[in-house]
Amino acid sequence: MKNLAAKLLSAKEFALDTETASWDKNDKTVDPMKAELVGLSFSITENEGYYVPIPAERSEAINILKIFEQAYASEFILKIGHNIKYDMIVLSHYDITVGGPLFDTMIADYVLYSERPHKMDSLAEAYLKYKTIHYEDVVGSGRQQKTMREVSPSEVVNYAAEDADVTLKLKHILEKELEQRRLTELFEDIEMPLVRVLMRMEMYGARIDTTALKETSALFTEKMLEIEREIHDIAGTELNISSPKQIGELLFDKLKLVDKAKKTKKGQYVTDEATLQALKGKHKVVGMILDYRGYKKLLSTYIDALPLLINPRTGHIHTSYNQAVTSTGRLSSSNPNLQNIPIRDENGKEVRKAFIPDEGELFFSADYSQIELRLMAHMSGDKTMIDDFNSGHDIHQATAAKIFKCPIEDVTSDMRRKTKTANFGIIYGISAFGLAERMEVSRTEAKNLIDEYFQTYPGVKTYMEESVEKARKLKYTETLFGRQCQVNGIDEHNAVVRGYAERNAINAPIQGTAADIIKIAMIRIDKRLQEEGLRSKMILQVHDELNFSVVPEEKDIIEQIVRTEMENATQLSVPLIVDCGWGKNWLEAH
């Protein structure tokens, strides 16, 4: 082992992998925050792989890891991994820091082909024409699946060493392809530095007020059961209100609330929120169903679920930020998803209220104001829209004044609401019909509004057309920072498929550029927190928003750092504005 450690230390790069077992037998998904190390693998030269079994006994494990500590920590050696954030988090629990530059093959493939999955097995087949030993080949599958700990090292070694070797081989191919596609800068300057930022955010986690959630749970459960009883009375049967099928049959077969009810592809009645809202006046049960669903959703997805996810070691909830999922460049969050915590609905606000800072600290929230619309102004170069943003007026109000041809102070709230919907629609590449639906106006009025919109901002119209044209030519879109997103179906004769592709061609560069910008801001904020020895923590990212747990003494400096780094992440022809808020929980701060 000492020989191997010495070899690693004298290498300029090596691939690493870890084999782990969950210490929670009920865990299906492998959670690095709850993983026990079973073995280490390395590859320094292609076709050579090493596997070091790690004993279950912790002090013995730590002794072995000490041998490799220097190699892992080296600031000079490039560390190559497939989803390396996972390995870095696991290793950190054994006092190992992975230092130096990183090359993540999963993220490299994501930067090259964001729309496809990036599992190592499929990359090995695609790039190396090589069929790897699969995870299930080692531990089995289904009922009799074992943990990696339960499989003897002699049965793990080939699989584990192969993974490190394959990772190394993939790196050598991927780095060339990144270079050819001019994606190296995006990869090295944004995606790789972001890995450590996300690692710190995940490991720190978020604190939850479980007492408050328990009280809310009792209250909402009681209300939900009461509604359930009433609905059963009305229906005359104990139907399952959570079953859209049974609800559809109640509303449209039994109660016949409407003659020609809309049906899904599968021939089932549509009973979604929009449909039920329209039927609310027809029968009191409709509103009750909506209320039941509201409580049920909050309880099952958030209120009763989140407390179970508190890590006993840290007392916090640890999401997993996935850096290689969305086609546009955004992050996603899972196990649990902390990017879809309720905010609009009154009852839902109770959930957001339960996200609290550490003991004695403050919750700080900073979000970009209108970042996507600002990017539309910048990227289209439309003079009027740029001026409207630079004037500092409320953008929806300023747009409304021009569309409705009235002084800005005469813009009514209804005019502003319609314009706001139009502005959203523009970013998503909406049609007149879709806009009419959203604004709840006639198609003619929607068409007029769009016409006025494009007369007001002719550069936006041109930009949208050029975006589609460019995507048709290249088959991909590009953000300001060079991130590419493949567009499928842009040449399709089928208008539905083509329309989908065209809307994508309009939205992806905007959404993707916003994602690039907040990633840059996160890297810079994290760097300053580290370098300036601050104790406050960045804990959550929600696409255009960053959240922090802040020690009171650092209140001023944190707000200053976060605002500065977010607003100056890049220079545009319009200002980037950040709204900041403080509070004792997420709801108050936002």
Added chain:
DNA sequence: CCCAGCACGC
């Protein structure tokens, strides 16, 4: 075990 339907966020 997988898909459809629904609902939460930006």
Added chain:
DNA sequence: GACGTACGTGCTGGGT
């Protein structure tokens, strides 16, 4: 006449 806003994740029911 049909179809018509981007990007995600999670829960539940229901069919296999």
